[in-house]
Amino acid sequence: MAVSPLAPVRGxxxxxxxxxxxxxxxxxxxxxxxxxxxxxWFIASVTIFPTALVSIPFGAVLALQIGNLTKQIGAQSxxxxxxxxxxxxxxxxxxxALLIAGAGGSAICADLGSRKIxxxxxxxxxxGVSPLARLVVPRVLACMLVAVFLNGMVAVVGxxxxxxxxxxxxxxxxxxxxxxxxxxxxxxxxxxxxxxxxIFGLIAALVAxxxxxxxxxxxxxxxxxVNQSVVISFMLxxxxxxxxxxxxxxxxxxxxx
Amino acid sequence: MGVEIKVExxxxxxxxxxxxxDVSLTLPAGEISVxxxxxxxxxxxxxxxxxxxxxxxxxSIIIDGKDITKVREKDLYxxxxxxxxxxxxxxxxxxxxxxxxxxFPLREHTRKTEKEIKDIVLDxxxxxxxxxxxxxxxxxxxxxxxxxxxxxxxxxxxxxILLFDEPDSGLDPVRTAYLxxxxxDLNAQIQATFLIVTHDINTARTVxxxxxxxxxxxxxxxGPREMLLSSNEPVVRQFLNAQREGPIGMAEExxxxxxxxxxxxxxxxxPPIPIQLPTSSGKARLTQRPPGSWLNEHGVEPPxxxxxxxxxxxxxxxxxxxxxxxxxxxxxxxxxVPAKKAAARKAPVKRPAxxxxxx
Ligand SMILES: Nc1ncnc2c1ncn2[C@@H]1O[C@H](COP(=O)(O)OP(=O)(O)OP(=O)(O)O)[C@@H](O)[C@H]1O
Ligand SMILES: [Mg+2]
Numbered sequence: 239m240a241v242s243p244l245a246p247v248r249g250x251x252x253x254x255x256x257x258x259x260x261x262x263x264x265x266x267x268x269x270x271x272x273x274x275x276x277x278x279w280f281i282a283s284v285t286i287f288p289t290a291l292v293s294i295p296f297g298a299v300l301a302l303q304i305g306n307l308t309k310q311i312g313a314q315s316x317x318x319x320x321x322x323x324x325x326x327x328x329x330x331x332x333x334x335a336l337l338i339a340g341a342g343g344s345a346i347c348a349d350l351g352s353r354k355i356x357x358x359x360x361x362x363x364x365x366g367v368s369p370l371a372r373l374v375v376p377r378v379l380a381c382m383l384v385a386v387f388l389n390g391m392v393a394v395v396g397x398x399x400x401x402x403x404x405x406x407x408x409x410x411x412x413x414x415x416x417x418x419x420x421x422x423x424x425x426x427x428x429x430x431x432x433x434x435x436x437i438f439g440l441i442a443a444l445v446a447x448x449x450x451x452x453x454x455x456x457x458x459x460x461x462x463x464v465n466q467s468v469v470i471s472f473m474l475x476x477x478x479x480x481x482x483x484x485x486x487x488x489x490x491x492x493x494x495x
Numbered sequence: 496m497g498v499e500i501k502v503e504x505x506x507x508x509x510x511x512x513x514x515x516x517d518v519s520l521t522l523p524a525g526e527i528s529v530x531x532x533x534x535x536x537x538x539x540x541x542x543x544x545x546x547x548x549x550x551x552x553x554x555s556i557i558i559d560g561k562d563i564t565k566v567r568e569k570d571l572y573x574x575x576x577x578x579x580x581x582x583x584x585x586x587x588x589x590x591x592x593x594x595x596x597x598x599f600p601l602r603e604h605t606r607k608t609e610k611e612i613k614d615i616v617l618d619x620x621x622x623x624x625x626x627x628x629x630x631x632x633x634x635x636x637x638x639x640x641x642x643x644x645x646x647x648x649x650x651x652x653x654x655x656i657l658l659f660d661e662p663d664s665g666l667d668p669v670r671t672a673y674l675x676x677x678x679x680d681l682n683a684q685i686q687a688t689f690l691i692v693t694h695d696i697n698t699a700r701t702v703x704x705x706x707x708x709x710x711x712x713x714x715x716x717x718g719p720r721e722m723l724l725s726s727n728e729p730v731v732r733q734f735l736n737a738q739r740e741g742p743i744g745m746a747e748e749x750x751x752x753x754x755x756x757x758x759x760x761x762x763x764x765x766p767p768i769p770i771q772l773p774t775s776s777g778k779a780r781l782t783q784r785p786p787g788s789w790l791n792e793h794g795v796e797p798p799x800x801x802x803x804x805x806x807x808x809x810x811x812x813x814x815x816x817x818x819x820x821x822x823x824x825x826x827x828x829x830x831x832v833p834a835k836k837a838a839a840r841k842a843p844v845k846r847p848a849x850x851x852x853x854x
Contacts, residue, residue: 353589361586364546365600365648366572 253448256370260444263368263375270376278380281342285388289337293392296333297399300324304400305408317404318415319422325396326427331434331479334389335442338435339471342384343442346377347467350450351460359451369451378443385439386432393431426490434482438475445471497525497688498559498577498655500545505554507537507544513712514540518554520707520717525782527682527689529699531734532709533743538692539583541709542658545690546578547571558656576604579649579687583660585641587633587648593620594629597648604652619647623677638665642674650681657681659691663698671695675702679772683780696737700724701772704782708734710743721789724768725797736766767800 301321308317350373353359362369404410449467453459499521506516514537522528532538543549545556547563555562563574587596597616601607607615620626623643633641642662649657662678663671675698682689693699699706706724707717708731715730716723723731729742770786773779787807790797801807 356589357582357584357586358588360543360548361580361582361588361645363548363572364575364578364580365603366575367603368572 252452253444256374256448256451257444259370260374260378260447263371264379266371266375270372273372274376274380277377278383281345281377281380281384282387284345285337285341285384286391288341289333289388289392290395292337293330293333293395294399296329296392297325297396298403300329300396301400301403301408305404305410314410315414316418316421317410318400319418319420321400321404322397322419322423323427325400326393326423326431328483329396330389330392331431331438333392334385334435335438335475335479336472337388338381338385338439339442339445339468339475342381342439343446343471344464344468346381346443347446347450347464348460350374350377350447351453351463352457354451354453355456355459374443374447374451377447378440381443381446382436382439385435385442389431389435393428422493424493426486430482430486430490434479437478437482441474441478442471445474496655496686499524500656500688500690501555501557502545503555503557505544505551505556507540507549507551515709515712515714516553518709518714520714522688522690523705523782524688525682525686526704527678527691527702527782528705528707529703530690530692530707530709531694531699533734534694536709536712538709539660542580542660542690542692545658546575546580576652577655579652579654579657581642581645581649581657581659581662583664584638585633585645587641587644589633592630592632593625593636593644596633596644597651600648600652615651616647619650622650622681623647624673639667639670642666646677650685653685654687656688657685657690659689659693661692661694663693663695671698675772676775678702679780680774680776682782683774683776683778686781696735699735701769704771704784706735710734719784719789720771721768721787721795721797722793725765725790725795727765732765765798768797768802770802770805 304320304324305317308314308320350359353373359369359373362372401412401415404415405412446467449463449470450460453463455462501521503519505518507514518541530538530541540549544551547566551564554564556564558574559577561570561574563571566574587593588599591599594616597619598612601612601615605612617626617629620629623646625640625643625647628636628640628644633644636644642665646659646662659678662674666674678689678691679702689703691698691703700720703720705718706720708715708723710730716726716728723735726732726735732738733743771783779785786802786805787797789795
């Protein structure tokens, strides 16, 4: 079949239409609470373990880099502060984005996609039940909740990993590490990290739902949809991350500047 | 009582590909209609358009006074409650067991207690012969059972319209016969409007009141069963008799050369029209017309040997071997005289000549 040059534009339009419907659906009653809890549990179960495994070496690498760098420029006393800033502001949202899109989003997309090709979605509409309200809205909320939770977890694991490396392996002092926490870092760093995570969860779930609900052409179609969903949400998440960070630095005054 | 579906000048395209255009037909309330057509002619697309899952490019679909191609999404969900749909593979929810699947519409749309739901679900499972499989998951049962479970789910809300997408594909002939009987009995019982998409010629010839044929991106013909079974229109005749001779080829259409080569071949006589499948109780369905009534009204002679076992008289009385013409009926109807052979059968085929059911 001929592909019209407008196809990508139409795709983006459809995606935004779906997103709007979902956002409106977030405030509609009745809310599918059971589905929400079940999905939150499911998404958490596919993401927590890999997140923990990714965040430990990620935190370690950061700590190593920062530890060496601060030694080179003679600013060891700031190691803790820089590690916290790095982890809380950037590393944990990025790790969260990778896992929420790679593990959570792909699971949502595969689930919805296989329901679509088995005609379950059509059957649901015919039975007078909106798949958006019934399936997509609880998944989007669950994905956001789990993303926020993962982000907190990565931050804690990262900071502890930094402490472990700095204090135990690189011979820093616990006092200096902890004291420098508050020197540069501030509470809004954590808030913005959590806001980022929530938005990542939202975007990853919306892309996964859009791709899943538009899967066609049998089992191979589901595979393609999952693949595209992961690639597209990675791109969107990194772009969003950049935009939010840029806005953050403009809006929130930085300490010691 | 079912509702009528009136389709007018309906056209469906995907991008630049026209699936079918200018389809007009009326599915009469409470009757069984069958839609036939070669693979890929858009029969499934037609069903999905009827329920508003796909938007047509043109035309209207009037159900219960509403044009469902124009109503808003919210109202569409309301109209859809009139429908029960059996999808090609059952379309059960893979994560729920058979019982929960069948109970799903009741839990979503009614305030019934679990006790009441249980009664209804177990009843529908019994009708469809699924008793005992409540706790099985859709992945653990055979294709035929999945279809029957899909049918049970379509039935729980007492639909006014039932759509079947290839209920008999992938079933063995015995199961197909059971399923056809189930469809006819169900129609007699719930009196909904039925539309069946099928490839099975035997089903198409014996089950419905009306037959439609989609071919070459349009509706070739739609009308009473007897009209199509006695038709000499090449496409209709080829499809309903499963012949190779005719305009339909392996790749949808034959080319000019192939058609030329066939020019001389004799098509042969039309096969006899079979008796319509009766309900298992033998009572006529409410909307069922007596055998031969269309033929008689239109003065068309059925192929020889039609309606075996029935002694039918047609308007000009020339065709049937045992034509025993009856006067005094007045309405131009057909008198049905059960022949001795038929009377001796287990299920006597006896219907009131007026076509009004007594059930
Ligand atoms: N969502 C869709 N988007 C684009 N094209 C589609 C879509 N659905 C169906 N088609 C096309 O419409 C045509 C008709 O498909 P459909 O499934 O209705 O055929 P069918 O008559 O049901 O065939 P079969 O008897 O094999 O089930 C096919 O060419 C198919 O590729
Ligand atoms: Mg089909």
